[in-house]
Amino acid sequence: MPASCKTILASRVSASFRDQIKQDIKERNIRPKLVGFLANEDPAASKYAEWTAKTCAETGVEFELRKVDKNDLEEKITEANEDKSINGIMIYYPVYGGKQDLYLQSCVSTLKDVEGLCHKFVYNVYHNIRYVDDNETMKCIIPCTPLAIVKILEYIGVYNSVLPYGNRLYGRTITVVNRSEIVGRPLAALLANDGAKVFSVDVNGIQVFTRGTGIKLSAHKVEDVDLSVEEVVSQSDVVITGVPTPKYKLPTAYLKDGVIAINFSSFANFEDDVKTRASIFVPSVGKVTVAMLERNLLRLHDYQNNLTEK
Ligand code: NAD
Known part of the structure; x- marks a missing residue:
């Protein structure tokens, strides 16, 4: 391995978030509760549930894994939405796969949606709406894995802190x-809203997400581009794969x-x-995704308490 490349492990990035969450929970003497619904036999989902349980135990979050039949899941989500002792709800996907899973995402109450996958939160990401309320006291919940990648980019220094908040990726191609x-x-969308030029590649083609020349637009726009994967990757400062x-291997060349x-x-x-x-x-x-899940849980815990106080 050449010494010039530094490998950054997710555990290193997540450590400071985990410590902060643990300290916050201890100092405030709270015990936020997260319920995870597992309705599939997918080994990757079980592994993710194991990690969630382990991280929650370390930080002081109460985590309950509920294994349910997928045909009962909607009813169980509704019960959990109404249960005041539960602060956050997550579902291990895929359940049915496809559109029915999108429906399930929107069955979770906005105020308990730790994954940030309900329509309102995803809509707000696409439209660069950063607060839930007009007074800008409640930040939107951002989907955990995209948020984890943003936090990794901040950790690495891809976000330029000299620039104003909201523009810190201006000049970067991703x-x-x-x-x-x-x-x-x-x-x-998140990266383009923060000022980057983002090439989005999938099996059907390539699109570019930007806020336009001089990042004049308030939210990103999307355009189809007639370029190859090689052409977009070779001009990118950051390449993110999923x-x-x-079998898929992005050529190093x-x-x-x-x-x-x-x-x-x-x-x-x-x-x-x-x-x-x-580099x-x-x-x-x-x-880092699990750390973001807990961070979102704490935020929702606070929103729920403020709302009940009003
Ligand atoms: P998905 O199947 O919904 O989406 C896959 C995407 O990859 C699609 O956009 C598809 O068009 C694109 N794609 C597939 N083959 C391609 C190719 N040859 N060239 C270009 N694009 C191609 O999957 P998903 O839910 O987005 O998950 C993707 C991966 O990320 C999985 O391995 C999953 O386990 C992982 N994942 C990790 C985390 C985490 O926190 N670590 C979270 C979610 C998903």
Whole structure:
């Protein structure tokens, strides 16, 4: 491995968030409760549930895993929405896969949606609406994996803190290989809303997300582009991959020298020699995702308490 490439592990980025959450919970003497619904036999979902349980135990969050039949899930979500002892709800996807899972995402109460996947929160990401209320006291919940990747980019220094908040990616070109509604599309929107030029690659083609020349637009616009993967990747300062298959490998030869390469797929999407081109390589993001889940839970816990006080 060449010494010029630094590997950044998700555990390193998540550590400071985890410590902060743990301290906050201890100092305020609170015990936020998260309920996770598992309605599939997917080993990746069980692994994610295990991680969630372990991290919650370490930080002082009460976590309850409820294994349910998928046909009872909607009713169980409704019960949890109404249960005042529960502060956050998450579902391990896929349940049915496809559109029925989108429906389930919107069954979770906005005030308990730790994953940030209900229509309102995703809409707010796409429209660069950062607060839930007009007085700007309640920040929107952002989907966990896109938020985890933003936090990793902040940690690495891709966000330029000299620039004003909201514009800190101005001048950066980023490629995201994945345009799912859970990760890739909201991630491309978040990064473009923060000022980046984002190429969004999926099986159907390539789009560019930007706030226009001089980042004059208040939210990003999307345009189809007639460029190849090689053409967009070779001009990108950061390349983020999330292709859910072991066969997919992004050729190292496409990468710009000194690129920041981040993989969030459960499979290795970069070739083994990625470190010969990358200045920074992040092989996975899962631990930061769980930290963001807890961060969102704390935020919702506070919103719920403020609302009941009014
Ligand atoms: P998905 O199947 O919904 O989406 C896959 C995306 O990849 C689609 O946009 C598809 O068009 C694109 N794609 C597939 N093959 C491609 C190719 N050859 N070239 C370009 N694009 C291609 O999956 P998802 O829910 O977005 O999950 C993707 C991966 O990310 C999975 O491996 C999943 O386990 C992982 N994931 C990780 C986390 C985490 O926190 N670590 C969270 C969510 C998902």
